[in-house]
Amino acid sequence: MSTPRTDVRLDVRLEAAPMQPVGCGTCGATVLARKSSWDQTTLQWTAAALATCAERRTTTAGSERPNRNAFTGCSALTAAIRAAAVAGQLDVQSDEPLPTNPEAHP
Amino acid sequence: MTTHDQIRQIEVDAGPRRFARGWHCLGLARDLTDGKPHQINAFGQKLVVFAGEDGTINVLDAYCRHMGGDLSQGIVKGNEIACPFHDWRWGGDGRCKQIPYARRVPLRARTASWPTLVQDGMLFVWNDPQGNPPPADVTIPRIPQVDDDRWTDWIWYETVIEGANCREIVDNVVDMAHFFYIHYSFPTYFKNVFEGTAAYQYMDGAGRDDVRPATPSRNNPTVLGTTSVAAYHGPSFMIDEVTYHYEDLDVDTILINCHYPIDENSFVLQYGIIVEKKDGISDADAELMAAKTGKFIKYGFEQDVAIWKSKARIDNPLLCEEDGPVYQLRRWYQQFYVDVEDVTPEMTDRFEFEIDTTRPNEAWRAEVEQNLAARRG
Ligand code: FES
Ligand SMILES: [Fe+2]
Numbered sequence: 487m488s489t490p491r492t493d494v495r496l497d498v499r500l501e502a503a504p505m506q507p508v509g510c511g512t513c514g515a516t517v518l519a520r521k522s523s524w525d526q527t528t529l530q531w532t533a534a535a536l537a538t539c540a541e542r543r544t545t546t547a548g549s550e551r552p553n554r555n556a557f558t559g560c561s562a563l564t565a566a567i568r569a570a571a572v573a574g575q576l577d578v579q580s581d582e583p584l585p586t587n588p589e590a591h592p
Numbered sequence: 593m594t595t596h597d598q599i600r601q602i603e604v605d606a607g608p609r610r611f612a613r614g615w616h617c618l619g620l621a622r623d624l625t626d627g628k629p630h631q632i633n634a635f636g637q638k639l640v641v642f643a644g645e646d647g648t649i650n651v652l653d654a655y656c657r658h659m660g661g662d663l664s665q666g667i668v669k670g671n672e673i674a675c676p677f678h679d680w681r682w683g684g685d686g687r688c689k690q691i692p693y694a695r696r697v698p699l700r701a702r703t704a705s706w707p708t709l710v711q712d713g714m715l716f717v718w719n720d721p722q723g724n725p726p727p728a729d730v731t732i733p734r735i736p737q738v739d740d741d742r743w744t745d746w747i748w749y750e751t752v753i754e755g756a757n758c759r760e761i762v763d764n765v766v767d768m769a770h771f772f773y774i775h776y777s778f779p780t781y782f783k784n785v786f787e788g789t790a791a792y793q794y795m796d797g798a799g800r801d802d803v804r805p806a807t808p809s810r811n812n813p814t815v816l817g818t819t820s821v822a823a824y825h826g827p828s829f830m831i832d833e834v835t836y837h838y839e840d841l842d843v844d845t846i847l848i849n850c851h852y853p854i855d856e857n858s859f860v861l862q863y864g865i866i867v868e869k870k871d872g873i874s875d876a877d878a879e880l881m882a883a884k885t886g887k888f889i890k891y892g893f894e895q896d897v898a899i900w901k902s903k904a905r906i907d908n909p910l911l912c913e914e915d916g917p918v919y920q921l922r923r924w925y926q927q928f929y930v931d932v933e934d935v936t937p938e939m940t941d942r943f944e945f946e947i948d949t950t951r952p953n954e955a956w957r958a959e960v961e962q963n964l965a966a967r968r969g
Contacts, residue, residue, distance in 0.1 A: 494926055494938065495605075497919035499911055522913035526948035536942055552733035552831045552846070553821045556785070556792060559944060579913065 503579050505530055508570045512562035513540045519567050523580040527567060539563070603908040609856065611635040612827035612928035614789070615709065615716040615732055616852040619862060620748050624649055624715055629673055631664035634852045634860070635719050639706070640664040644671030650684030651706040651717050657688070712738040713746055714848075714864075716829075722931055730789060732825050737846055737866060744875075744882045748864045749890055756900040758828070758851050758859040762925055764896065765793050765824060766916030768947055772956050774899065775892045776803045777818070780949055784917055786924040787942040791824040802963035813838045827928040828852060844868040845885055863889055914952050917945040 505518035505528065515535035520528040536542060539560050547555035570576035572584065616634070618641065624630055625643040631654060632639045638654040640663040652673065654664045661677030668674070672681040672689050681690040686705030688697045707718040707726055712735045718726040737743045753761075764770065768782040781796035797818040804814055815836050822832035832847040848864040865886045869878040909918050920943050927939035 494923045495907065495919055497911070497917065498908070499913060523948045523950070525946075525950060526913060527944070527946050528917070529944040531942035531944075533937060533941060550736055551833055552735050553792070553823045553833050555733075556787075556790065556823070558785070558794070559783075 503577065506576055508563075508567050508576055510535075510539070510560070510563045510566045511569075512566070513538050515539050515563070517563065519570075519576060521567070521571050521576060521578045523582065524571070524578060524584055527564075529563075529567070600910055602904055602906050604905050605907040610721045610929060611719055611853050613720045613722070613932065614730070614826035614828060614928055615718055615726065616828050617848070617850040617862065618651075618715045618717055618852060619750065620713055620746055620864070621649060621710050621715045622713065623748075627668050629664045629666055629668060631662075632852075633854045634717075636853075636855045638662070638664065639717075640666075640673060641715070642668050642673050644668055644684065646671050648684055649708055649710060649715055651708055652682060652684070652686060653704040655703075656680060656682070657701065657703050724932065730826065732829060733831065735831065735846060735866075737868070742869050743846075744865075744867045744869065744878050746864045746866060747882050747886045748862065749886060750860060750862045751893065751897075752854070752858065753851075753861050753897055753900065754858045756858070756897075757856055757905065758853050759905075759922070759925065760900045760903075761849075761851055761859075761861065761896070762824065762827070763918060763921065765791055765822065765830070766918055766921045766945075768795075768916050768949075769914070769952065770896075770899075771795070771797070772952070774895045776800060778953075778956055778960070780817075780953060782916065782949060783944065783946040784921070785942070785944050786917075786920065788940050789826050789927070791921060791924055793820070793822045795820045795822070800960055802960045802967065822847075822849075827925065841870060841872075843870060843873075843881065845882070847885075847889065861893060863893065865889070914947060914949075916947060917943070920945065 500520070503520065505520045507516050508519045509516045515538040517535050518530040541560040541562060542557050545557050549555050567576065571578050618632055618634070624641050625647065627643065630641040632641055639651055640654040641649060641651050643649045652663060654662055656663055656675040656677060658675065658680050659677055661675040663673050663675055663682060666674050666676045669681060672683050674681050679692050680688055682703060683689045684705060686703045688701035691697055709716040711732060716732060766784050768779050771777045771779050778798040778800050779795050780798050781794065783794045785792040797820070799815045799817055815838060817837045818834055819837070820832060820834045822830055824830045828851050830849040832849060834845045834847060836843045836845065845865060845867045851859045851861045853859045865882050867878050867882040867885065869875055911918060923939055927935045
């Protein structure tokens with residue numbers, strides 16, 4: 487047997503399709519993102535990006551609940567990632583078409 | 593016959609030979625302040641937990657530095673623990689305070705004592721293989737609901753898990769699919785966020801018609817769904833805020849899911865529950881609900897344990913796109929197993945992962961339908 491590894495392993499799913507950079511249109515932060523489908527998102531922040539995020543800075547911790555003071559995510563960045571995917575700048579691994587509202591297409 | 597190189601091999605890395613740095617809950621303070629010494633096997637050692645006359649809970653290495661007597665078999669005398677072998681008296685600070693038959697205590701009569709924290713009814717000890725004190729910013733969030741009359745008291749369970757490393761239970765925080773297959777829930781929304789020393793799980797669930805009581809009653813109402821915000825605060829202590837949605841009301845609960853390692857291959861799992869007493873629900877009904885929730889969770893953990901007992905440790909899990917971020921969770925978890933100066937930004941930088949539940953939900957709806965059809969006969 488070979489010597490056991492002690493390094494931090496890479497997500498197997500990233501071998502074929504790695505994370506890609508996406509910029510936030512609102513604050514300019516750059517993060518790494520990946521979408522396996524329209525509704526799945528993987529998002530890697532850096533300390534610098536987090537410090538730049540405007541929504542993060544305006545979030546206030548005022549809840550009496552132990553878990554409710556955490557920052558749940560940036561809506562501007564979510565929109566930017568989605569826009570990048572729609573524009574084809576960020577790959578979407580599944581080949582399903584962008585789900586649309588059927589009401590809009592009679 | 594498949595050839596060797598077509599088969600994916602399970603890989604196992606060097607298991608951690610150390611125990612996580614962080615606050616670990618050892619149990620409820622009310623169970624440890626009875627004036628008796630309590631033996632706790634944790635972090636590969638034997639510890640003694642005792643509260644003296646002053647009410648302070650102390651945690652010491654259980655082996656007496658005189659001739660190795662087991663202090664957890666001793667007697668609490670005043671604010672000290674007296675060794676059963678020759679009655680040496682050890683204080684909560686780890687120092688030998690008195691030897692009744694000696695003129696004076698020898699030099700360096702000091703044993704290992706563990707930093708403690710009593711908060712919201714629970715006792716925590718700080719484990720650090722490097723021996724550093726707990727940093728001021730590494731804390732456990734307060735749970736003010738514990739002291740609130742509108743919430744029930746803790747219901748608390750403890751169980752010993754043999755034959756598994758505690759990483760198995762931490763993995764659960766990202767394992768969406770197992771909540772359907774092992775815990776009879778039906779996740780419809782699932783997102784993880786890791787940042788610093790916290791790992792969050794946001795999960796919404798739908799009720800499952802196939803595991804519901806066939807005839808709901810006032811004491812057994814139908815759960816339409818759940819909203820849960822769970823988080824590990826450090827390596828071993830999870831708070832889970834779960835709201836149960838019923839037809840005519842929502843009931844809030846706070847669950848604790850925590851553990852401490854006995855050694856590399858066994859751990860003590862503890863879980864606690866408090867339930868909000870809603871207007872229109874009697875105290876007795878709220879207690880009943882807490883007890884029932886506790887039973888359900890106990891059953892859930894038993895299902896986990898059955899899996900852990902026979903599964904393999906696996907460091908190269910093969911994941912589909914509908915699985916959660918197992919690798920990134922383990923990367924986060926790794927920060928507690930390296931020296932504090934070796935913690936890298938990749939272990940602590942914020943990471944988010946939202947699962948697309950569309951496909952899982954289609955499959956699970958079909959399975960629930962099948963189960964219902966089978967039930968109807
Ligand atoms: S071994 Fe503890 S007093 Fe002697
Ligand atoms: Fe589980």
